[in-house]
Amino acid sequence: MYTSRLSDRSRRILAALVAEYVETGVPVASGTLVLKGGLGLSSATVRNVLASLEEQGYVYQPHTSSGRVPTDLGYRCYVDMLLESRRPSRVPGIEAQLLAQTGGAPLMEEALTTASHVLSEASHHVGFALAPAAEEDAFQRIEFVPLGDTRILVVVVMRRGQITNKVVDIDERIAADDLHMAANYLNEEFAGRPLQKVRESVLARLAEERTLYDRLMSRALRLAQSTFDELSAQQALFIEGFAGLVEETAEGSVSLGTLRALLKMIEEKHRLLRILAEYMEGPGLTVIIGEEHRAPDLRPFSLVTASYTDGDRRGSIGVIGPTRMRYSKAISIVDSAARTITRLLQQGGTGD
Numbered sequence: 001m002y003t004s005r006l007s008d009r010s011r012r013i014l015a016a017l018v019a020e021y022v023e024t025g026v027p028v029a030s031g032t033l034v035l036k037g038g039l040g041l042s043s044a045t046v047r048n049v050l051a052s053l054e055e056q057g058y059v060y061q062p063h064t065s066s067g068r069v070p071t072d073l074g075y076r077c078y079v080d081m082l083l084e085s086r087r088p089s090r091v092p093g094i095e096a097q098l099l100a101q102t103g104g105a106p107l108m109e110e111a112l113t114t115a116s117h118v119l120s121e122a123s124h125h126v127g128f129a130l131a132p133a134a135e136e137d138a139f140q141r142i143e144f145v146p147l148g149d150t151r152i153l154v155v156v157v158m159r160r161g162q163i164t165n166k167v168v169d170i171d172e173r174i175a176a177d178d179l180h181m182a183a184n185y186l187n188e189e190f191a192g193r194p195l196q197k198v199r200e201s202v203l204a205r206l207a208e209e210r211t212l213y214d215r216l217m218s219r220a221l222r223l224a225q226s227t228f229d230e231l232s233a234q235q236a237l238f239i240e241g242f243a244g245l246v247e248e249t250a251e252g253s254v255s256l257g258t259l260r261a262l263l264k265m266i267e268e269k270h271r272l273l274r275i276l277a278e279y280m281e282g283p284g285l286t287v288i289i290g291e292e293h294r295a296p297d298l299r300p301f302s303l304v305t306a307s308y309t310d311g312d313r314r315g316s317i318g319v320i321g322p323t324r325m326r327y328s329k330a331i332s333i334v335d336s337a338a339r340t341i342t343r344l345l346q347q348g349g350t351g352d
Contacts, residue, residue: 005056011081012039013049014058018070018078022324027067072290072323075302079287079327086285091336094122098340108310111344112238115317115337120241122333125321126262129341130276131236132313139198141187142224144179152179154227158195166227174219182220199228237273239266241319261297262320271295276316279305285335290323304330306338310345317341 006014016037020028030046033039039046050068053059058074061067070078097118098111112129119127138159145153150171156164174182190198202224205217242263266272275295279286285306293299302325305318318334 006077010049010053013046014053014074015078015081017059017068018074021070022326025324027062027069029067032067075289075323079289082328082331086331091333094118094333094336095340098337098344108345109236111341115341116238116240119317119319119333119337123319123321123330125319125325126239126241127319129238129317130315132310132315138192139190139195141191142183144183144223146174146176146179154223156227168223168226178216182216182223185217185220186224195228202228262301285331287331304334306334308338308341
């Protein structure tokens with residue numbers, strides 16, 4: 001951690017500066033820290049420490065005569081200090097809203113929709129909730145419904161309640177009875193198995209020689225392959241809080257160009273999904289600040305995310321906002337919401 005490079009006095013002064021700047025948005029002068037920081041230090045000592053912090057890259061002066069502003073490194077040091085002293089969070093207001101708006105035992109989609117809304121309202125930033133990957137769920141059943149001509153409606157039901165519909169054109173007419181038999185074959189063979197394992201088994205069976213001589217089995221497996229390939233790539237993302245971003249742009253916390261870049265990324269959900277998935281490699285709470293993002297489009301922003309669990313599956317929720325974020329509040333509400341979502345899902349609301 002970067003905090004280990006600083007003395008206790010430097011840490012206290014940096015923490016006071018970040019807190020003041022987050023609150024006001026105005027470069028912080030040494031005199032302000034002496035008056036409001038509760039540091040018990042002289043003006044000369046504070047000035048010397050600030051000069052040292054600037055040399056080390058934790059703060060900078062926008063103008064020669066102005067106060068100082070934290071850099072991304074300064075924010076990182078501040079966040080590390082918060083995380084060092086953090087205990088598992090419970091924010092009663094967040095828990096109460098989640099419980100009230102989900103009815104206490106939600107379906108996955110309802111829980112995550114509510115979580116993104118509650119986090120956005122509480123933080124005044126963009127709130128998001130990422131569902132576990134579909135391939136981690138178990139296949140329950142598949143149905144083939146003829147639509148006329150050569151088109152078929154494929155309906156897939158997963159164990160935890162996710163239902164996916166897809167219309168496919170197979171370039172040949174198949175009788176309803178044959179489609180029913182094909183669905184029965186797949187359901188009898190694969191029901192209850194993880195989607196990833198089902199996909200692997202389907203591919204293996206398509207490669208078997210006997211499949212070539214069983215037309216019904218071949219059709220069923222080919223239909224299943226195209227459907228499961230698409231389904232396994234799906235991961236639901238719930239986002240709310242565009243109004244807050246617009247307000248932050250008007251206040252100058254976020255530039256118009258940055259706002260457009262983030263909105264474009266949100267519209268292209270596959271990109272944002274891929275980026276967020278990188279932060280889900282381990283359990284717990286993660287804070288990514290500015291330049292730490294691999295994606296240049298996200299570098300004007302900070303992200304606070306925490307994982308929740310639903311049995312052996314893991315998803316994440318969190319907030320995205322400017323680097324001038326109230327980190328202590330964001331960390332508390334995200335952590336509390338993740339723990340509440342885990343508890344709600346464990347109570348049996350997902351269709352197990």
